[in-house]
Amino acid sequence: MQQIKVGISACLLGDEVRFDGGHKRSAFCTDELGRHVQFVKLCPEVGIGMPVPRPTIRLEQSPDGPRAIVPKTGEDVTERLIAFADRSQPHIEQISGYVLCAKSPSCGMERVKLYNPENGHARKEAQGIFAAQLQQRYPALPLEEDGRLNDPQLRENFVMRVFVYASWKSLPSPMSKADLLNFHTSLKLLLLAHNQQVYRELGRRVAKISEVDNATAKSYIESVMTALSAPATRANHTNVLQHIQGYFKSHLNEAQREELTETILAYREGVEPLLVPLTLLRHYLREYPNAYLSGQTYLNPYPKDLKLRYAL
Known part of the structure; x- marks a missing residue:
């Protein structure tokens, strides 16, 4: 890029x-x-x-x-x-x-x-x-x-949207359905964290697309960016974290599952920042690779050295 x-x-x-x-x-x-x-x-x-x-x-x-x-x-x-x-x-x-x-x-x-x-x-x-x-x-x-x-939430949200939009602009033109599908797949958990209704609606829309013309592409990315424009709530982040947790259920022992659950709940209650459960989940992703999760923008939306999830 x-x-x-x-x-x-x-x-x-x-x-x-x-x-x-x-x-x-x-x-x-x-x-x-x-x-x-x-x-x-x-x-x-x-x-x-x-x-x-x-x-x-x-x-x-x-x-x-x-x-x-x-x-x-x-x-x-x-x-x-x-x-x-x-x-x-x-x-x-x-x-x-x-x-x-x-x-x-x-x-x-x-x-x-x-x-x-x-x-x-x-x-x-x-x-x-x-x-x-x-x-x-x-x-x-x-x-x-x-x-x-x-404002830490608005700052993080803006930078995230910039990097998502930049990824969109880097897609080939004309765009194939495969290009759109791959892009959409990478955003699924991010959309789930920001707007569950749009997450479901866009999934149905993308599934029905046979050809990606300019109007289709424009309508799609406008819907995505509108959905991402409001910062994700702590409750929605928790939902996504628990969703990711499910991918490791069969790999973790009881103590590890308990630690992960407690870490996610500590975030939900405002005791820990978002970075803490995410760090643990990324650790397990390295140990137990999963192609779908590895491709999710949600886990790494922008350069880590910006430290934008420390205060969320």
């Missing part, structure tokens, strides 16, 4: 491109995730020709939806930001995820201030213009904000 590319707001890599000439460097992105991905940095506001430093932009209500306005001059830069999204398409189509700058009227993913131009009051209910374009045009693309990456 070629190195994974991830889009990112340029200010999060330390580029001094914000309206005030500053940056919002993300230590996780630059020091941790950056070891495993190639960042593609963009700044929509600089990309439309605005200077650094520059007058602020804000989102204002209008009958046609939020508009990006420069309050100092009254200039509407909405269409220029949308045109920037058009020009960025060759870059966006190469990436497997995007880290956005929170609260930005161009890049904010959620809860961006939306102003009433008549009274100046604002509500945190909008999405940045460029971020909205990304979501509309690339619904399967994993998106996350820098601030939300401070």
Whole structure:
């Protein structure tokens, strides 16, 4: 697989491109995730020709939806930001995820201030213009904000989705049914941990597919990425761990079975992190190889040195 590319707001890599000439460097992105991905940095506001430093932009209500306005001059830069999204398409189509700058009227993913131009009051209910374009045009693309990456569950979930989407993008084109089936099989336990209903529905859909055309592939991966978009619950993880445990039932002695059961229950009760039962299960997988389990993304969704399951 070629190195994974991830889009990112340029200010999060330390580029001094914000309206005030500053940056919002993300230590996780630059020091941790950056070891495993190639960042593609963009700044929509600089990309439309605005200077650094520059007058602020804000989102204002209008009958046609939020508009990006420069309050100092009254200039509407909405269409220029949308045109920037058009020009960025060759870059966006190469990436497997995007880290956005929170609260930005161009890049904010959620809860961006939306102003009433008549009274100046604002509500945190909008999405940045460029971020909205990304979501509309690339619904399967994993998106996350820098601030939300401070949450261990959201951080782990985003990185997992990036690596899953990168694996999807590495599949041959045109794609055969065998390619799709192998990919889907590798995701079964991960889907089971995140959304049991979609896990069952996708299994039925894949079984009925005779030929993988563009529409079929697009519908499939959008369903997968939507299912994975919410972090898995402790209860669902426990269900998957116990499911994996069943594969070793005939190989383990009574003491080993008891230890594994206690470890999984300790995770369920919040006494141990997810990494503990997973480490024990991976140990038994090395001792008693199983081709199906070895191919499951759930057991190794991303590089271990990111240490993302220590706090789950």
